[in-house]
Amino acid sequence: MTSQFLGEQCAAQSVGTFNTMVNTLLQTLLAAQCAISPPELWPPDHADEALKNGLDTYDFVVVGAGSAGSVLASRLSENPNWKVLVLEAGGDPPQESEIPTLIFSMEHTGVTWNYLTEYSETSCWAFVDRRCYWPRGKMIGGSGAVNAMFYVRGNRRDFDGWAKAGNTGWGWDDVLPYFERSVQSVGNDTYPQGYLSLNRFAADDPDIEEMMYKGTAELGIPRVFEFTEGSYIGYSNLPLTLSNGRRMSSGKSFLAKLAQRPNLHVIKNALATKLNFDADGKRVSAVSFKLRDKYEMTAKVKRELVLTAGSIESPKLLLLSGVGPAQHLKDLQVPLIQDLPVGENLIDHVQVLLFIKLNEHVSPKSTSLDDLDSTYNYLIHRAGPLATRGTASITGFINTLNDGPYPDIEYQHFNLRRGAFGGLQIFVDSFNFQEDFKAQLRNVLETADLLLVGPTLSNPKSTGRLQLNGTNYKYPPMLKHNYFSDPEDMATLLRAIRFQEQLVNTAAYRALNASLVLPTIDECDAFESQSDDYWRCYIKYFSCTIYHQSGTVKMAPETDATSCVNPRLRLRGVENVRVADASIMPKIPAANINAATIMIAEKAADFIRQDWQEVY
Template sequence: MACVQLSDTIATVTMTDFPGQCVQQSLGIGNTLVSTLLHTLLAAQCSLSPPELWPKDYGPTYIEKGLDTYDFVVIGAGTAGSVVASRLSENPKWKVLVLEAGGDPPIESMIPAIFFEVQHSKYNWDYYTERDGKSCLGYKNQMCYWARGKMIGGSGAINAMLYVRGNNEDYDNWERMGNPNWAWKDVRRAFEKSLQTNESDSKGSACVNHFDEHYPEIRRMLFSGAKELGLPEFDLAKGDTHIGYTTVRGNVKNGIRGSTGQTFLAKGKDRPNLHVIKNAVATKINFNDQGTQVTGVEFTYNDHQKLSVKINKELILSAGSLDSPKLLMLSGIGPQEHLENLGIPVLKNLNVGDNLQDHLMIPLFFKLDESKIRAENMRDQLDAIYTYLVNQTGPLAAIGTVPITGFLNSDESSSSPYPDILYHNLFMQRGTSSLETWMKAVELSDGIAESLREAHRDGHLLQIFIKLLKPKSTGKIRLHSADPKDPPKMFANYLDDPEDIETLLRGIKFQMKMEKTAAFREQNAEIVKLDIPECDKFEFRSDNYWKCYMKYMGNTVYHMAGSVKMGPDTDSGAVLDWRLRIKGVKGLRVADTSIMPSIVSGNTNGPTIMIGERAAEFISEDWNTISDHTEL
């Protein structure tokens, strides 16, 4: 059965392996029971991402009959683009086309516990940052691997699904930066509008629910250790507390990933006014002769057919913080000197690609006494596969460990109620491939990887991601060339600002305090020393050791943002106005994480859904105030 492809950590099953007939004598009913079970499991697996779940590819129809002019074209069926397209197509008078560079998600995308398996595949752009000698030194070629989704659902189809809104100060600050109607009181409504839960009959489409939980010993250790250090347990969903440890929810429903590609875009797949062309890579935005109005977009279909579509009203660019600036620069909107050096005619001289921000994370590893935590044996793992395929529950419906997140204000001299550090946790059970899967995904260098393997042979590992919430360092996106096939040129510039280093150091020291709590000592939790020769010159656990460690182990948590910044005319770095319109050009907006003037204090997927909702609202408001046949 070709659909059997869960991962290399889950046994591949074929009908050849299990023909349904035993060599010993049987009256028949025994063989029938086994065959029925196998067919049931295979059918359950194939039902995780069947073709009929997703919008059909309109590309073949276009090739046969040609394309009409669309009112709106959305580039990217990712987190925000799926929301925008779905909302706009709710108006039956508007024809909406979505251009998505990838196809339907694979089965692995739908199973929460194995999301790392989708990296380094055709469903991912496989981007790498430029080498700078200051960060990601412990990874392949000393470059950071920046995974970006290339399928319906975009990066929301390959992420860890954690749903975190950020806090009210994030959005109130956006308004103070000159972006009216982006304060918490404004965006909160959009968050609520998008939301649905298992317990709610909300009209929203974004599914946000609790994950299945396992390993209660880890839960107790984290919450109890934090409590010993004065950090309370709180309910993140209430939004009135911002410091402490909390159980975080995710974009999951009934044990299956719920990207907006599924919950928004696929929801409207039968609307006659909504079309989706898959494997369509946008290459250039077209404008009128004066360069003041978008008229269409060119794209490549199935890697070789060059096509184009005309636009009556607007183009909405939702390709993400890496590819949205790339397409703008390829089309002549960007830094003048950079475009001229590449021979690209300059339409608008704007700071596209600047202000790139990301949540740099430092992974810290705790070795745990395996006798203290019940480990799963092979029978348990087979039970987990069966339980998931039949009921969509169990360990495969979880994300590595209990989904607990910690928020910390690491500056003891500050009384701020808002965090500057975020902690995520990933449990790696001894005797499983969880560590190898993670190391393969991030491409950890051989020497460091071997020291982790050695620790994992003797016990479980708990990986704690120490995440910098409010980075002072900023990077940028540029083009390698004028060829659309080339990836964007990405400068992370991690650790450029000394303040970032000091904040991360405080975040590490807090975990050193956690190690000494009674809760951590009860599990014999101990920080693992990795094999990093340059850092071994310093005393283990000293400030200088950890500063060296940051350079090697620091990497992304895939929260790139800010590269097509919104802001007022007085902000020379702003590319968009507060309604997300490119300055000086009609009919062109951006809706994804790239619009953020400053990155939010948490995972970016939830805020990106909100941005999609806001963009759809702005577009609808603008076009409902004028005739449907009048250009804005």
């Protein structure tokens, strides 16, 4: 943009000096925007070299550069004698990935897998075609580059439960050192310090923050600064994988930071399509992949193939390669390699979206000018509202039965100031809301602030299933979530809603004129308002994912018929394939799962070192 062009836009002309000043400012802002996510922030792409000279045989091929794969590849490449290749289906994260407030803006784009669940009679009815939208990250960092950035370990009961089910070495005391290893030194020189940066940020809406803490205190729920062994109950401003106003996914902090190692190669836009087994089906010799949706290539595996593509893509690749339930593969005419329950045990933290209006008819605290100030502040200083998660980082863990120190519900929050229609549009579009419900929420925002609350099942009992939709690798799989197939899940969510009703009636919430928004739903409005029958109907409409799909390549002892991988994460019946992502979780932790996924990768790296008896 030239100074002459700028001058022609105004009725009053400039002699040139001010045009030059404005042009300099614009160029500074554009440079600052480009600096949000420059190419040098990410690992170099080995694709051109591979196309030109072919691929060597690699000791380890890691499929997927997400939260787990980035950590695992980084750790394996610490041994200079091992050659490590990473295949990532996506490319570098976009600028929006770096900006904490813009997490919802990446959904329904090319940097996400845009999955839809199958139709269900029990849930997701408020959304287009009555199907839930399940986005997963398709870029360096994977879903860790598109998630809400919470870093929560879960609790002792979660992992002691894994061990009790026969997964030796996965109890709380076993996994705790691996959580610690990712983010800090473990106090000796055996392993390098972790690379993950964690920070807490003050909420940028102090009145709403104060309301939540005071309101929950009225109900006997403490504010917690650090969860301890004594109790996992309370409201807290959770740590985030965030540093200096920018996301710190493991794709950046582990993989990109160390990608200059000569023994570590990353190929982007490389979608793995098939694992190639030896004739006896006991070893994988190579993995086929499609590069840039154009070139067919193969990477040879010398030691191990490590699958870290996530809870949807990992089982999908195994099924396409002949590893899965025999009857399902027979129906699709896929030659059977191993008969394993791949795709079963699909677990998710289902939530129900509740809406609370605040400060009705009070003058709005934000304006379009504030938005411009926030954008400038972020571009120049990496600070301000765009650099935090606001009240979204305030999370509650509640035991609705009051029968112990462990939660059965997690509450997450997202607030919009009156008139923030752009933010609302991004939110409702991301979830695929039907137009009628979009309009109803927009009407609320005309006169009030809007607080969205997501009571989430911490320990869901219902499990679903993932199956192939055909043998073409481009076809998305069938995702059957089976939310509420176990009636206990519905009963727990009903108690969670009752808690929220009590909270809205506290003095702290009444001080901001809080009230529940009950959208018009003909089917539900036939019941007495806020009765159990009403809320069951409401849940059918406004239940959805919180993006924590897991369990589809279940870890269990090899004597367990539900086992896909053993406790050392080796694929049953196969000598040199390991799976090391959220898909191996036998039960989902009662927390956001990104921290546990990173822990799994750290532990898998140790298994590999031990099994190959390399001096580390």
